Amino acid sequence: MREVGEAMGPIVQALKKNRLAVIGAGILSVLVFIAVFAPYLAPRDPVELNLAERLSSPSWDHLMGTDAVGRDTLSRIIYGTRVSLMIAVVVTMIEVLLGMIVGMTAGYLGKAVDEILMRIVDVLLAFPGIILALALVGMLGPSLTNLVIALAAVGWVRYARIVRGSILSVKEERFVESARAIGCGNLRIATRHILLNIVTPIIVLATLSMGTTIISIAALSFLGLGAQPPMAEWGNMLNEGKPFMEKAPHLMIFPGLMIMITVLAFNFLGDGLRDVMDPRLKEKVEV
Amino acid sequence: MPFLEIRDLHVTFPTPAGHVRASDGVDLEISEGDSLCLVGESGCGKTIVALAVMRLLPHSAIITGRIRFKGEDLLGLGESRMRRIRGREIAMIFEQPATCFNPVLTVGDQIVEAVRVHGERSRKAARERALELMSMVGIADPIKRYGQYPHEFSGGMIQRAMIAMALAFEPALLIADEPTTSLDVTVQAQIIELLADLKARLRTTLLLITHDLAVASTLCAQAAVMYAGGIVEKGATRRVFKSPRHPYTQALLAAASGDGSGVIRGSVPELTRLPEGCRFHPRCPRAQDICREAMPAIEDGVRCHLYQHSGVTA
Numbered sequence: 097m098r099e100v101g102e103a104m105g106p107i108v109q110a111l112k113k114n115r116l117a118v119i120g121a122g123i124l125s126v127l128v129f130i131a132v133f134a135p136y137l138a139p140r141d142p143v144e145l146n147l148a149e150r151l152s153s154p155s156w157d158h159l160m161g162t163d164a165v166g167r168d169t170l171s172r173i174i175y176g177t178r179v180s181l182m183i184a185v186v187v188t189m190i191e192v193l194l195g196m197i198v199g200m201t202a203g204y205l206g207k208a209v210d211e212i213l214m215r216i217v218d219v220l221l222a223f224p225g226i227i228l229a230l231a232l233v234g235m236l237g238p239s240l241t242n243l244v245i246a247l248a249a250v251g252w253v254r255y256a257r258i259v260r261g262s263i264l265s266v267k268e269e270r271f272v273e274s275a276r277a278i279g280c281g282n283l284r285i286a287t288r289h290i291l292l293n294i295v296t297p298i299i300v301l302a303t304l305s306m307g308t309t310i311i312s313i314a315a316l317s318f319l320g321l322g323a324q325p326p327m328a329e330w331g332n333m334l335n336e337g338k339p340f341m342e343k344a345p346h347l348m349i350f351p352g353l354m355i356m357i358t359v360l361a362f363n364f365l366g367d368g369l370r371d372v373m374d375p376r377l378k379e380k381v382e383v
Numbered sequence: 384m385p386f387l388e389i390r391d392l393h394v395t396f397p398t399p400a401g402h403v404r405a406s407d408g409v410d411l412e413i414s415e416g417d418s419l420c421l422v423g424e425s426g427c428g429k430t431i432v433a434l435a436v437m438r439l440l441p442h443s444a445i446i447t448g449r450i451r452f453k454g455e456d457l458l459g460l461g462e463s464r465m466r467r468i469r470g471r472e473i474a475m476i477f478e479q480p481a482t483c484f485n486p487v488l489t490v491g492d493q494i495v496e497a498v499r500v501h502g503e504r505s506r507k508a509a510r511e512r513a514l515e516l517m518s519m520v521g522i523a524d525p526i527k528r529y530g531q532y533p534h535e536f537s538g539g540m541i542q543r544a545m546i547a548m549a550l551a552f553e554p555a556l557l558i559a560d561e562p563t564t565s566l567d568v569t570v571q572a573q574i575i576e577l578l579a580d581l582k583a584r585l586r587t588t589l590l591l592i593t594h595d596l597a598v599a600s601t602l603c604a605q606a607a608v609m610y611a612g613g614i615v616e617k618g619a620t621r622r623v624f625k626s627p628r629h630p631y632t633q634a635l636l637a638a639a640s641g642d643g644s645g646v647i648r649g650s651v652p653e654l655t656r657l658p659e660g661c662r663f664h665p666r667c668p669r670a671q672d673i674c675r676e677a678m679p680a681i682e683d684g685v686r687c688h689l690y691q692h693s694g695v696t697a
Contacts, residue, residue, distance in 0.1 A: 269482070270477065270479070270482040270483050271482065271483050271484055271485045271486075273439060273477070273483075274475075274477055274483035274484075274545075274548075275485070275496075276439055276469070277437055277439060277469055277470065277474065277475045277477070278469065278470035278474065278496070278497040278500055278548060278549070278551070279466050279467065279468075279469040279470030279471060279497075279500045279501060280466075280496070280500055281466055284500070288485075288488075288496070289485050292485070292487050292488065293485070293486070293487055
């Protein structure tokens with residue numbers, strides 16, 4: 097999508113002036129780097145047991161200490177970054193795709209189709225998402241795949257709503273009529289003229305909800321419904337560290353910090369994107 | 384056979400407040416290479432006629448009548464055939480051109496789209512053609528302008544770009560809906576000059592929609608005056624504007640003279656509640672009893688009881 101890239105150009109420029117967004121983007125780049133190069137960065141194997149060094153406090157040997165079976169916490173944190181980011185990206189991608197399909201169908205076709213699809217969305221929105229996801233994973237059985245399915249099945253509705261709303265407003269824009277007047281067909285109008293104009297709200301929502309998704313992944317894993325031991329995952333690590341909270345607080349502090357930093361980074365970037373893309377704010381800047 | 388022939392065109396929109404009769408029995412014809420302006424106040428249904436020709440009216444519109452273009456009944460055509468006509472055979476320039484461009488695509492990309500939409504040209508040839516079109520409509524430095532976004536264009540320039548888009552296939556019929564309305568006066572003059580020049584060079588048939596009588600008389604040989612969804616007078620522009628016959632045309636010209644003497648009393652009737660008989664009779668200074676009862680037919684290019692052979696002559 098060359099055009100999306102071009103359309104994003106000025107946004108990136110404006111984003112650079114937003115300090116929090118730059119910090120968010122910086123932290124996220126570091127996290128992505130950590131996730132990609134985890135095998136090279138981690139000092140130990142994340143699942144290697146070392147019963148001689150159980151529950152040791154942070155030291156030069158183990159920068160973040162070790163857990164109840166002597167695994168290196170730093171290495172587990174590093175590998176955990178991989179799981180959290182990857183799952184969050186996959187979940188968000190599925191959500192965006194589903195939401196776009198449903199939202200575009202509803203917004204473009206309108207009438208009865210719109211009514212039916214949007215009432216389904218309303219029903220799903222009426223549930224607290226995490227509870228519904230919890231019930232779904234409980235039903236499907238705890239595993240990472242089912243965690244992805246459950247989170248995506250609950251999360252797509254927000255995208256469907258926003259896509260539908262954007263389509264309803266863009267559909268009435270005069271450039272759509274003018275595109276029709278030069279002989280454009282429905283498909284070309286939908287993909288080139290309408291879709292391109294709703295990319296920005298989707299990007300904002302996706303960035304902002306990445307944070308929420310990371311929390312949901314950690315929460316479900318904490319409850320034992322996501323990543324299964326011995327896999328290193330932040331929520332999972334919190335759960336495993338819980339019994340030793342007093343004796344070895346580092347087991348909960350470090351994963352907790354990572355979750356917080358990651359969510360914060362996504363929120364900083366998302367807020368920045370929203371500010372930059374909000375046309376009302378843009379006007380103020382230009383005047 | 385006329386090039387474009389509109390017969391008894393009725394366009395009705397069902398609304399909760401009743402049926403809006405936006406076009407109420409419009410008859411028009413243009414011969415090939417000719418130019419016709421449709422003039423009238425805002426809300427009289429001029430744009431509806433244009434959109435009906437383009438088949439771009441909303442689905443809710445109820446359309447009856449006949450629109451024949453080169454002998455083909457446009458209202459009976461399938462959507463895919465109509466799409467091949469749009470842009471290639473009939474093109475349209477809209478009012479407020481700035482809103483007619485997609486804000487997230489460059490102007491050049493959008494002209495290329497118009498050039499390529501019917502699928503004949505390669506990307507490279509289309510770019511060449513787009514640049515050619517841009518210089519044809521007088522956009523200076525087309526290569527630089529090509530990569531700019533609509534908001535970087537001035538009002539006059541974006542209208543030129545819109546015209547370039549419309550001319551991509553040198554359409555046989557060009558519909559221009561208020562092409563100069565949103566522009567300031569000096570730019571208006573430039574655009575009118577451009578349209579006149581292009582019309583002469585490309586031998587395009589022009590249907591111009593405007594409420595600006597000066598623009599109409601500069602660009603068009605034929606004129607049709609529209610009031611409340613119907614044509615009230617038509618003929619050679621010079622004749623219509625020099626010696627108007629319908630009381631509405633007379634009033635319109637007096638109002639346009641701008642000395643304040645010719646304010647038309649009353650206001651345009653609501654399209655849901657058109658008056659019986661002649662649509663203009665509630666505001667007409669010369670209304671008679673018959674005007675309240677019967678809709679006059681068009682005779683000698685004027686729809687008025689004053690000029691009916693069977694009726695009273697003025």
